[in-house]
């Protein structure tokens with residue numbers, strides 16, 4: 001294969017080719033001018049509006065719906081209920097693989113959680129459909145809701161997260177604890193969180209006979225296509241999904257959700273295009289969430305602060321009818337070396353919607369508990385928490401014993417600490433004040449996230465005029481994929497980015513795999529890179545086998561592609577332009593295909609992770625307990641950075657979520673009704689500008705030859721993991737008060753102090 005001229009220069013240095021450049025978003029103008037078309041912006045002719053009626057109880061059955069009153073309302077066209085819904089080809093409660101989640105599609109009158117759809121009103125206007133849904137005035141037979149981690153029998157799930165075993169260990173934990181000279185045991189709790197993407201789940205569905213055309217946000221087009229095909233009994237190829245932009249997904253749009261399918265059913269029922277958009281409060285139930293956890297950490301160390309035992313037990317919750325278990329204890333698999341490590345999970349079934357992957361699922365929940373406990377252990381040893389981490393961070397993956405693909409973590413600790421000024425930190429808490437008398441605290445947390453890759457496919461075309469086309473059903477959900485992947489596309493063809501027509505966001509393009517697990521750039525990027533390489537190899541064959549070409553006889557591996565020309569590797573003065581090669585051959589274009597191969601769970605010599613270290617400063621009012629994060633410095637090693645501007649933005653996003661996790665975000669469930677009490681963005685707190693301080697994200701240079709051909713790791717989720725713990729630890733350092741229930745709210749701080 002000929003070489004594609006990828007830069008070997010440090011990722012943060014501008015170097016002249018596309019990869020590594022801090023380009024602004026290619027779709028930026030579309031977005032800021034409002035011309036980027038999101039799902040709900042579509043209005044096909046004749047379109048009707050569907051509005052969900054959702055359950056106000058968490059468990060029981062719907063005894064009565066006043067369908068007549070709703071239908072009598074002006075503008076209402078149809079009311080879809082379990083009695084008249086269109087037939088499906090597949091039971092929505094069928095589950096033939098772990099990622100086929102059970103959906104509530106009006107299959108019966110049962111209510112399994114609050115905000116479950118119980119009817120759909122379809123009308124000529126949004127207002128009429130909304131009023132019609134109100135007029136349904138449901139009556140229920142209510143059963144007591146099971147709310148909270150103690151509300152039902154405890155059991156051990158068969159698998160946690162994406163199919164991981166529920167327990168793992170290395171060495172004997174009790175022996176390790178017994179041998180330790182210092183021990184801590186502490187219980188931490190994390191709250192339920194809901195994805196709350198800025199764009200709610202929305203769909204515009206149009207049937208034409210048995211073909212289906214839909215506009216809907218999707219993090220996994222082929223998976224959505226497959227699920228819909230099964231439910232409606234049509235071939236996947238009959239379904240065209242357009243998803244050019246998502247207003248965030250965070251995992252909730254990875255699989256097609258029940259409400260999206262209800263929109264398709266509504267369109268089938270009325271024989272017209274139908275739009276269905278979730279109201280904010282309707283997102284607190286049927287589209288997934290992060291389950292609550294209670295985590296018990298037992299840690300032992302010897303006199304010089306060397307870890308001897310690390311036991312991490314998690315209790316979490318799933319719904320009464322389906323399985324997803326937040327794998328919080330797995331966070332202890334990758335961070336700290338200890339001769340004995342044990343992790344385990346147990347769970348309870350509650351009357352909630354089924355939890356789901358949500359931004360660093362397991363890593364976020366698990367790491368805030370682990371990082372807090374590590375801090376408590378450092379304190380017990382009388383050691384600086386950074387020094388304790390430097391002594392105990394893992395150089396091989398602790399449970400598997402596999403070498404990490406890099407040892408860049410140490411560099412993250414040292415670059416982050418230096419930038420932050422960590423050496424000026426007082427060892428004891430409650431020692432530092434600012435000029436206004438506010439308590440100042442500094443905390444550190446280690447960041448970790450697996451370097452995943454899924455299966456993906458791409459197509460590349462080189463046209464006779466020397467321009468290129470790259471096609472992949474990739475997902476632009478605000479993270480910048482369109483830009484970063486376009487950069488890879490341009491380099492893969494050895495072209496300038498403006499010479500490449502980059503097409504993505506549609507199910508009729510090659511399957512890009514799922515945009516999740518911080519793996520989209522690696523997955524789609526490697527597929528694109530291979531598609532481009534396939535084109536260039538064919539082009540090189542044409543040239544090097546043609547006696548009229550200056551490249552004749554160089555051999556396929558003897559040329560390099562750059563700037564729209566092929567160069568002889570051993571003599572760069574000899575080159576030929578793409579259009580000259582194609583023109584002479586009489587070909588209008590050359591097409592190439594590329595794929596990436598999933599690495600999840602693949603037996604591998606190396607443990608693949610991105611790493612980081614985050615340093616936080618908080619200020620706390622000593623009288624009122626009011627907390628603010630005033631400074632955050634993160635240092636991250638995440639392989640090759642395709643676009644430093646966008647990668648930094650992703651790292652910032654994660655760090656802000658870390659602040660949210662530590663101090664703000666929680667769904668409060670009413671213990672009596674099982675309803676979320678704060679299903680809106682006024683009371684479900686997330687950080688606003690005033691909560692977010694000066695952020696710094698240092699991208700530590702890392703060349704990892706093992707993760708994939710481009711050396712790409714993920715930057716989307718890792719920022720949450722170190723930050724949440726760093727903020728929690730900074731609150732302790734400011735106040736001397738350890739709050740073990742997250743988020744750390746003012747009342748909890750005061751309560752823990754009392």
Ligand code: MOS
Pocket residue numbers: 219249250251252254357358359360361515516517518717
């Ligand atoms: Mo996700 S939980 O969208 O990686």
